[in-house]
Amino acid sequence: MSGSGARPPLPPAVAIVGIHGHGASHVRRARALEERGVLRLCALVDPRPDESSAVPATGGVGALRHGEHATGDAIPWFPTLGDLLSAPEPEVRPDVVVLSTPIPTHLALASAAMRAGVDVLLEKPTTASLAEHAELVAVAQETGRLCQVGFQTFASHAVAAVEQAVREGQIGEVTGVGAVGTWVRTTGYWQRAPWAGKRRTGGRDVVDGVVTNPLAHAVATALRIAGATTTADVSDVDVDLFHANPIEADDTSSVRVTTRSGLRCGFGLTLCAPERTPATIVVHGTEGRIELAYETDRVRVVTGSVDLDKQYGRDELLEDLLAARREPGRRLACDVRDTGAFMRVMEAVRTAPEPRQIAAEHITWHGEGADRHPVVTDVARWCERVAVQHRTFTELGAPWAHA
Template sequence: MTDMTSLPPTATPVPIVLAGARGHGRWHLANIRRLQHQGLVRLAGICELTPLDATELDAFADEPPEQSADFGALLDSTGARAAVICTPIQTHTALALTAAGRGVHLLLEKPPAATRADFDRILAGVREAGTACQVGFQSFGSHAVPAIRELVAAGAIGTVRGYAAAGAWVRDDAYYRRAPWAGRRRIGDTDVVDGVLTNPLAHAVATALELAGTTAEDVTAIDTELFRAHDIEADDTSCLRVTTASGPPVTAAVTLCAEQAGEPYVIVHGDRGRVTFWYKQDRVLVQRAGHGPLETVHGRTDLLENLVAHLTDGTPLLVPPERTGAFMEVVEAVRTAPEPRPLPSGAWHTVPVPGTGATRRVVRGIDALVASGAETLALFSELGAPWALSEVASS
């Protein structure tokens, strides 16, 4: 197999195709424009079912990209060297393999696949092709991640008792109407797994696993409690515990039905202190015995920029697929768990979203419950939530 990832340095910008330029894809479009301005990349093409109009491409008016709904044909016609895939979850595998088959390197949005089997197919495809694949867990690019791991390894908070992720976000009812796959566990025979643990707050789960250094091979059991306040198939209010062969547990408690939106975070619990990491802000708070609290804000390496550096000078990838194996074990556990349980009508209520005319659903007491889960490494049922009793599913 020929290794195509480490090519000679070049002053020529890396030609890129973006698959999925609306929704979250708009963020990638702006990021590509930023890197194009620096001379690192060139937006060669956009793959969308409906082409972007001139207004949507205003930032690229001086050099408009080619557009097509045929991803493979677009890669061929543009001579793209790399592609960003930001499309519905269930399309990731086919598109990733299409790119790998043409020797095109990848930034693949999270979650990388809807099933462990599809993830394994992507792994095999990029290995066979010798292409680079970066998974879009942006928090792994935070310089706080290695800093926290160094602190913990040095014994700053004593013996680690566990890692806990927490996320309390709000989404209005239109969130699940934005796309046919939104909030679905499957469409026909195709797995989607668009639940809160596996997509909107996937970063919380993956970041906790990354800080713990958990690999797919380490995982011995995953306990899940999946619930929904919305009229959807997937979960919007859930928790889990990952048990490993030798390390402490990793837990997550998350919701899209918060009373008040908050910044998601991960806590590393030690017997002599703790580290709290607000991963979207790259902010770290260290609290330990005999010391005052210490808060720091860290820099971040952009994942597409890192992929380009990997292609031009061999810089190691920050998020190769292997780094997300434990997270894919979580995706598989959620996929194969019993259907999420609808919360009783008394457990949630509807509130207006100020200034929009929209409404959203709020689970009563969920903010405190999520925070308690992170503080105690406990599941909702263990915390006494009446609607969660006897709901633990293990895999």
């Protein structure tokens, strides 16, 4: 007889580690996917519980029957990942953990999860150093677990479309790749966490600057389009780091990367622009250019005879990870191994001399209190020149780069 009364298999159990700040967006997305039956949100992990959605594990687990809580109900809470992984209750045992925690914790937490047989979605940047990245890749290989890194653009259909256009020669031979990011961050941003704006804290690397955190997507995505994903794909990195804010890290920087194939990439990035504009990656070719506004997944192809603009969608990295669990051999959208090229840039930033302070005469301050923010003179124009000419601020002669 068929087991007509057998229970259907439960969806994979997912725990969110780090539920405040950006982690709160992971909780919201997980709840939305739970409503669709894609996953079961089994636990929240953070030293500080979210009183609106979490209950202490000792009081909440017993109320869960195979995780069949309605979205909006309280979810078991644990103060640390170790507490969750050692919990005896099967209802809270995760199949996947999403790690949205401070940068110095990434290696230890992701390694602990994978060694416990759990797959991982890890927020960017991958780790705090290139050596840590190599160690994390080794753990993934050793355990056979999946480790997806949170560069959402890698799951964008727009990025795939740009890569296809390049392969098809729609703009001729590619001569260079650039990225421009001119954003605004206020004083409050640099006060968001004890490690914000730091290069190191407590003797550990943090590297929380414009290149490696807020505009890291510009760097990683441009490198991917240039054909550089692994550490071996990068031949050379030159960084030119500055800050207008009273922080340790950089808030206005230029980077030049030369890929293994000899292609040059230039990134002009700042958090001290007069206004936030869409971050854009530009692929230059002998017969035109491709512009990718990666935040909105818009692609523009411009040649002598064509000027096309198209909107694309993107997949969710967590859904992509869950699909890879179901389909052995399926490639992750952003496997930890595919962030090696970005980590070469991060390592160059980490080991570079301290960022130079931009002189006061080149800075105008706007706003008050937590909304106060600096604007560097003509910074957007200089960022655009970096992206086009693949030269650093200092090489281009930006006046504040010589202060």
